[in-house]
Amino acid sequence: MIRVQNLTKLYGDRKAVDGISFHIEEGEIVGFLGPNGAGKTTTLRILTCYMPATSGAASIGGRDVFNNSMAVRRIVGYLPENAPLDGNMRAREYLSFRGKIRGLNRPDREAAIKRVTDQCWLGDFIDRPIHQLSKGMRQRVGLSDALLHDPKVLILDEPTVGLDPGQIRETRNLIHELAKRHTVLLSSHILPEVEATCERTIIIAGGKIVASGSPEELKKRIREGSRLILEVAGPPDEVKKTVSGEKGIQSVECVASDNGWHRLTIETQKNVDPREEVYKIVKQKNWSLRELRLEQGSLEEFFVRITAEQAAKQRSSKQEVRS
Amino acid sequence: MIRRVTALIQRELVANFLSPIAYIVAALFLVATALFFMPLTLVEGGEASMRVTLDWMAMAVLVFTIPLLTMRTLADEFATGTIETLMTAPVADFEVVLGKFFGVLIFYLALLLTTVVHVFLLLKYGAQDVTVVLYSYLGMILLGGLYISMGIFASSLTRYQLLAAILTMGLLSLFGALVNEVAGWFTGLWRQVFNYVNIIHHFEDFSKGIFDTKAIAFFVSGTLFFLFLSVKVLESRRWR
Ligand SMILES: Nc1ncnc2c1ncn2[C@@H]1O[C@H](COP(=O)(O)OP(=O)(O)O)[C@@H](O)[C@H]1O
Ligand SMILES: [Mg+2]
Numbered sequence: 327m328i329r330v331q332n333l334t335k336l337y338g339d340r341k342a343v344d345g346i347s348f349h350i351e352e353g354e355i356v357g358f359l360g361p362n363g364a365g366k367t368t369t370l371r372i373l374t375c376y377m378p379a380t381s382g383a384a385s386i387g388g389r390d391v392f393n394n395s396m397a398v399r400r401i402v403g404y405l406p407e408n409a410p411l412d413g414n415m416r417a418r419e420y421l422s423f424r425g426k427i428r429g430l431n432r433p434d435r436e437a438a439i440k441r442v443t444d445q446c447w448l449g450d451f452i453d454r455p456i457h458q459l460s461k462g463m464r465q466r467v468g469l470s471d472a473l474l475h476d477p478k479v480l481i482l483d484e485p486t487v488g489l490d491p492g493q494i495r496e497t498r499n500l501i502h503e504l505a506k507r508h509t510v511l512l513s514s515h516i517l518p519e520v521e522a523t524c525e526r527t528i529i530i531a532g533g534k535i536v537a538s539g540s541p542e543e544l545k546k547r548i549r550e551g552s553r554l555i556l557e558v559a560g561p562p563d564e565v566k567k568t569v570s571g572e573k574g575i576q577s578v579e580c581v582a583s584d585n586g587w588h589r590l591t592i593e594t595q596k597n598v599d600p601r602e603e604v605y606k607i608v609k610q611k612n613w614s615l616r617e618l619r620l621e622q623g624s625l626e627e628f629f630v631r632i633t634a635e636q637a638a639k640q641r642s643s644k645q646e647v648r649s
Numbered sequence: 650m651i652r653r654v655t656a657l658i659q660r661e662l663v664a665n666f667l668s669p670i671a672y673i674v675a676a677l678f679l680v681a682t683a684l685f686f687m688p689l690t691l692v693e694g695g696e697a698s699m700r701v702t703l704d705w706m707a708m709a710v711l712v713f714t715i716p717l718l719t720m721r722t723l724a725d726e727f728a729t730g731t732i733e734t735l736m737t738a739p740v741a742d743f744e745v746v747l748g749k750f751f752g753v754l755i756f757y758l759a760l761l762l763t764t765v766v767h768v769f770l771l772l773k774y775g776a777q778d779v780t781v782v783l784y785s786y787l788g789m790i791l792l793g794g795l796y797i798s799m800g801i802f803a804s805s806l807t808r809y810q811l812l813a814a815i816l817t818m819g820l821l822s823l824f825g826a827l828v829n830e831v832a833g834w835f836t837g838l839w840r841q842v843f844n845y846v847n848i849i850h851h852f853e854d855f856s857k858g859i860f861d862t863k864a865i866a867f868f869v870s871g872t873l874f875f876l877f878l879s880v881k882v883l884e885s886r887r888w889r
Contacts, residue, residue, distance in 0.1 A: 374737040375737055376736055376737050376887065377888070378887060378888065399737060399739040406733045406734060410729055411731065412660070414663075414664060414667040414668070415660075415663065419663065423656055424734075424738070428738060
């Protein structure tokens with residue numbers, strides 16, 4: 327449904343999006359996850375025909391976003407970051423205007439407004455001036471607008487940012503509902519957000535895709551060297567030496583614990599689980615054992631790390647500019 | 650296309666209707682035109698001529714009121730981010746600009762209509778040629794259209810309404826009065842060029858009651874030119 331190939335966007339000489347490629351199939355719900363400044367908004371703006379890419383190609387429903395932009399705009403519903411709206415109008419007037427520019431005639435428009443009002447629980451707020459509405463309500467009006475023409479594809483830029491926890495939960499449920507009828511691509515800079523709503527996540531940092539897949543796949547993929555925690559009572563030097571000799575083990579750290587117990591942190595190679603071997607050694611040497619546990623690198627850790635890396639990169643590039 | 654532009658015009662009129670600026674401008678316009686007409690209609694022996702009045706209105710009133718009406722048009726879309734919802738809907742950039750143009754033009758025509766009262770008084774008390782009045786109004790409409798297109802162009806350049814208004818006043822004064830000065834510095838071809846782009850020169854024909862197709866062509870093409878520029882600026886904003 328959505329195809330992106332080698333997409334690059336330069337603002338002046340600053341690369342906001344750097345050669346990204348991905349596919350999204352019909353009916354999928356995909357999260358676009360990345361720290362602030364990763365290039366999420368820029369990518370979504372290219373997909374929604376707001377701005378052209380510097381190079382590369384993107385298409386939605388087989389139509390090129392640049393050469394066939396009107397066709398793309400007709401099948402896409404877009405909620406921009408912070409849901410910009412015509413504040414002076416009432417929500418109903420606004421939606422009616424949006425229906426008109428989408429070419430819906432009066433009966434269709436009224437039916438569509440009724441439908442989205444129910445879908446997004448706008449209720450009585452539909453007859454309030456938009457500038458009087460809370461952030462959460464405004465977000466819903468924006469979402470109603472994106473749904474007005476029953477689009478094949480929904481693109482939502484940070485749909486829950488600035489909402490309170492209750493509203494966040496409601497919005498998540500709503501998006502879940504919508505995913506049954508639409509292909510959904512949503513962006514977020516909050517990991518649990520994406521984990522909760524999406525079947526698949528594309529992680530972007532510094533304008534590049536750093537990982538993608540279902541939460542399980544991601545966890546598997548980013549488990550670069552998990553850690554084994556071992557607590558034994560035995561001669562520390564010998565314990566350390568024998569364990570280090572096992573294959574698949576990168577490094578061993580040993581600290582003395584209480585009463586002759588030692589706690590070992592063992593870094594293993596990718597996709598290696600040496601628990602069984604380690605246990606056999608312990609048994610053979612007849613040491614006492616009170617803990618043996620595999621600690622997997624979490625998505626959280628991974629995300630925190632790439633976020634920190636990007637922040638560091640930005641700091642250093644700023645320093646370059648200054649000097 | 651017609652339906653989309655109509656929807657955009659409606660939105661523009663609603664926005665005007667809800668904005669205090671539009672009411673202030675309307676009030677200013679009514680007071681200013683009344684002040685110009687008053688001596689002509691009430692004071693005996695006053696020159697009962699539309700000509701002077703309309704020239705003055707053109708020069709003074711429009712240079713201050715039109716920029717206040719046009720400043721919001723595009724600048725505010727950039728400032729609030731609503732431009733993103735417009736330009737990702739199936740609406741062409743030129744339709745957005747046309748919607749803005751006709752939205753402001755209709756409001757302006759409504760203002761202009763209020764001056765008809767004075768004209769009736771004039772026709773009643775002074776010997777006034779009806780065709781002169783009609784041509785004058787044609788001139789006012791064409792002039793307003795050109796000024797509005799220039800205002801929308803200025804508004805497409807910035808997200809700050811105030812800047813757009815100042816820029817428009819600058820542009821209107823330049824092509825209205827200053828260009829007259831500038832023409833004086835030159836001779837030959839350049840002088841002709843500067844005289845040609847002098848808006849007031851072309852306008853004077855109408856207020857003299859002369860039906861001048863060249864002047865009409867000047868206003869229409871000038872309006873189209875600035876609308877075209879606005880569309881181009883809007884397009885180029887995508888490319889930044
Ligand atoms: N209009 C713009 N002009 C110049 N730089 C921009 C513009 N928009 C975004 N950027 C820069 O491009 C990078 C990516 O921004 P963005 O796509 O908004 O990231 P995200 O949505 O992931 O936070 C950032 O470094 C940002 O400063
Ligand atoms: Mg963003």
